[in-house]
Amino acid sequence: PDGVVVLPAPQNLSIQSANMKHLLTWSPVIMPGETVFYSVEYQGEYESLYTSHIWIPSSWCSPTKGPECDVTDDITATVPYNLRVRATLGSQTSAWSTLEHPFNRNSTVLTPPRMEVTKDGLHLVIELEDLGPHFEFLVVYWREEPGAKEHVKVMTGGLPVHLETMEPGAMYCVKAEALVKAIGKHSAFNQAECVEVQGESLPL
Amino acid sequence: SLRRCLISVDMRLIEKSFHEIKRALQNKDTFQNVTILSTLQSLKTIKPIDVCCVTKNLLTFYKDRVFKDHQELSPQILRNISNIANSFLYMQRALQQCQGQRWCQCSQEAINATRIVHDNYNQLEVRSAALKSLGELDIFLAWIDKNHQETSA
Numbered sequence: 001p002d003g004v005v006v007l008p009a010p011q012n013l014s015i016q017s018a019n020m021k022h023l024l025t026w027s028p029v030i031m032p033g034e035t036v037f038y039s040v041e042y043q044g045e046y047e048s049l050y051t052s053h054i055w056i057p058s059s060w061c062s063p064t065k066g067p068e069c070d071v072t073d074d075i076t077a078t079v080p081y082n083l084r085v086r087a088t089l090g091s092q093t094s095a096w097s098t099l100e101h102p103f104n105r106n107s108t109v110l111t112p113p114r115m116e117v118t119k120d121g122l123h124l125v126i127e128l129e130d131l132g133p134h135f136e137f138l139v140v141y142w143r144e145e146p147g148a149k150e151h152v153k154v155m156t157g158g159l160p161v162h163l164e165t166m167e168p169g170a171m172y173c174v175k176a177e178a179l180v181k182a183i184g185k186h187s188a189f190n191q192a193e194c195v196e197v198q199g200e201s202l203p204l
Numbered sequence: 205s206l207r208r209c210l211i212s213v214d215m216r217l218i219e220k221s222f223h224e225i226k227r228a229l230q231n232k233d234t235f236q237n238v239t240i241l242s243t244l245q246s247l248k249t250i251k252p253i254d255v256c257c258v259t260k261n262l263l264t265f266y267k268d269r270v271f272k273d274h275q276e277l278s279p280q281i282l283r284n285i286s287n288i289a290n291s292f293l294y295m296q297r298a299l300q301q302c303q304g305q306r307w308c309q310c311s312q313e314a315i316n317a318t319r320i321v322h323d324n325y326n327q328l329e330v331r332s333a334a335l336k337s338l339g340e341l342d343i344f345l346a347w348i349d350k351n352h353q354e355t356s357a
Contacts, residue, residue: 044290050272056286057279074283076217077290134214184212 007031007094010038010067010085015099017108020134020180021072028067029087029094037063037088042071045079045102055084063088078183080104106183112190113137113157113178119195122166126174130158136179138186139163144171144194154179168199209302210295210352215345218291221284222341228281229339235332240324241340254317255351256299257310261318262344263296266337269325273334288341 010026017023029036040058047054061069075081080102087094114129128137137155141163142148155161166172175192179185271289276282299308325333 044286044293046267046271046289046293047286049293050267050289054282056282059283062279076221076287077294078212079290079294133217181212182214 007036007087007089007092009095009097010087011097013083013085013097013099015071015083015103017103017105019111019131019178020105020108020183021070021132022075022103022105022108023068024061024071024083024085024099025068026085026097031089034089035065037065038067038069038085039063039088040069040071040083040085041096042074042084043082044077045081048080048082048102075103075105078104078106106185108180108183108185110178110180110185110187112188113176115174115176115190115193117174117193117195118160119166119197120162122168122197123162124164124166124172124174124195125160126163126176127160128155128157128176130156131178134180134182136181137176138179139174139176140189141172141174143167144173166195166197168197171196209299210348213291213295213298215349218288219342219345219349221287221291222345225281225284226339226342228278229335233332233336233339235328235336238324238328238336239340240321240328240333240337241343242320242324251311251313253309254311254314256308257314258317259348259351260296260299260308261310261314262321263292263299265318265321265325266341266344267292267296269322270334270337273330274338275331285338 008029010029012027013024014026015022015024024040038061040061041055042058043052043055047056056074058069058071059073061071069085071083081104082098082102084096084098086096113131116127118125124141126139128139135157137157139153139155140150142150151164153163163174164172171194173192173194175189177189178187267289271285274285276285325337327333328336
């Protein structure tokens, strides 16, 4: 009927994904003086192939106020997912807007991990950031000397780990990359960090 | 071994999804003295060569019948089932790519084992059969875990 404002559907849906955290964003629907809510739904490849009528309410954004939604807990398999959003104002709901291309978490950007390399007496200790359950880290460390031999360890993040007992007067270096088995990918290596132990180097 | 085929599959997350809905599913199952995956418990003697075929066939059973036949209203249960269904879809592809041309030869024993599951399923009304099969997912998941650790292709 005349004069009734039709609630427009959200526009410009896009998804940003880094380190297996996936954020869906869209342009807010502006209704002066009103608070517009949004509902997000998703469909995995299984649903789109076998039960295409089924859309699942997002874990955290059905409804939500902000023009964004963390869908990390919804995207739980390495298959393409369809995502859609609609606006709600009182009893009015807009049409659904669907993300133009299905999203697969294997497109997430893996960044070189942040790490802290310290010495505890003669002990070389590393701590890597905790990026969540999907992450392991490949750590490479060596004693800085001609013909240095690299050592490799795979570990999880969030806790200090003892790498090596160092010799006084020697320098030791460490670098690491992030591994995500669930998508079969790894990040680039981060910048190597070196520490030196004061004191006389022991005669060989 | 088949283990490397499913190396990128996080079984713990699938098992977590199931355990979050197991009680709700099993409480709704009114046919307590009937089982669909019974054959899996008696498959102690399955040969390593048959593990791939039985895995593939049971993934297909869940994908093509159980998840389709089950109707769910609870968003929370729907989310967990969706995670399992999409993980099974990924697993089947991972197995298929990994096996390549030798994609799961099937012996008569493996075929019979799968047929028993389908026969059990057909004995029940379809919604009840789907619900029971979902409630018995822990049997299948434990079987995958066990058989994809020790087998060699």
